[in-house]
Amino acid sequence: MQRKEKIKLSIWLLIIGMVVGLLVTAQLKSKPQRPSSTPLSNYTLLKENQENLTREQADLKNQISLLQNQILDIGQKLKKTQSSSRQQVDQLAVLKDKTGLTELRGKGVVITLDDSAQFPASSNSIAHAADMRDLVNFLWTQGVSGIAINNERIVASTSIDCIVNTVMINNTKMTTPFVMSVVSDNKDLKGYIEKNDNLTSIWQRVKNEGLKFAIIESDNIILPVYKGSLVVDYAQLQ
């Protein structure tokens, strides 16, 4: 019996020794890769680039905002010094309002769209870029005057895009919650948004998946000026 136990133990020790030997050998055999080819270094480099570009983007937007304000001030001076230009300055101001290049204030609603806190993350329980596109389109059909999402003004060149797990609006990265500020004189706007026949995909997911979708009315909505590029290089007025 003792002999059998000894043999058994010896076999175990042998197996363990082999496994240990295998692991130690594997560790010794794996050569360190050159820094440029490791996934971790590629990731870190990309992450650094993303952070630098995001900081640069914020800085460039501030410069645009400054220049826009300076041009606006000069426009006011122009009205005083060049009376013949007054009509054109006013016409330009109206067009800039329509384009989203001036701050817009008024009554309206604030809509918050956020991932469900009740259910685990799934395609149906999280807020998508597609939800915001549908919402923005719906709001425009209701005749609203202006929209901003997380302080990004919606303008002619705006696109709302999903890049894997990230939403980008006006090429600016956004995270939840998505807060949509809407200026509108339509007193029934909240009711239209809340009607289940409209925006059915969102309302179904609110009911079934706990998607967060809240609408509150406000007398004091402020939409910021669009601080991006508006390119017209190819189109010409007829």
Add this chain to the structure above:
Amino acid sequence: MPNFSEKMKKNSHWLIFIIAGTVLGFLFTQQFYLQKKIAGEVQPEGISDLAIQVLQLSKSNDGLKKEIAKLADEKQLSERSVFDRDTAASTLNKDIKKYQILTGDGAISGPGVEIKIERKMQLTQWVDLINAIRNIGAEGIAVNSRRIIFNQGITDKDLSPPYTIDVVGNADLLYGSLSRRGGILDEIAQGQVTQKDLLILPSAQAGNR
């Protein structure tokens, strides 16, 4: 009483077993933590997500720098306009035209692409398609001769097939982006794209019913 070395000899196999087990446990644990760290920070999706963001940001920042240069020129011209009536008139005129194009306050012309789609599209598909076209860089869009501007929205009742979508902008860029395999047209509509040297789009007011 057996002395220490005798005890050790008697139990040496147990000692080996314990040492081996410890070493094994250490190695397994080390591997586990290392794999976890790498997997947590370097998901294949994470890298491609970042790469696309970096590309978008880089493209966007180039656009912002060009806009700053244009605004700086505009500021300079505006400053001169304060004292020079002719400069004032031409600068204002140029700006007015630019914003009229963006707001749809006037018919426009220019190079671009024409997209033809035969089958009926759902509203969500229209929303996604127009969004994608704007992302590429459209300066004007019309569907079945109706100008589409950003602050009017689209409804189901607005459009019936077959659809002809005219997009004014950089024709090469628009064509390349829209016609690529797996792109928005492939995903949504299977449309046909053609480059055009000259398209004419009506004003938003003319297109409204």
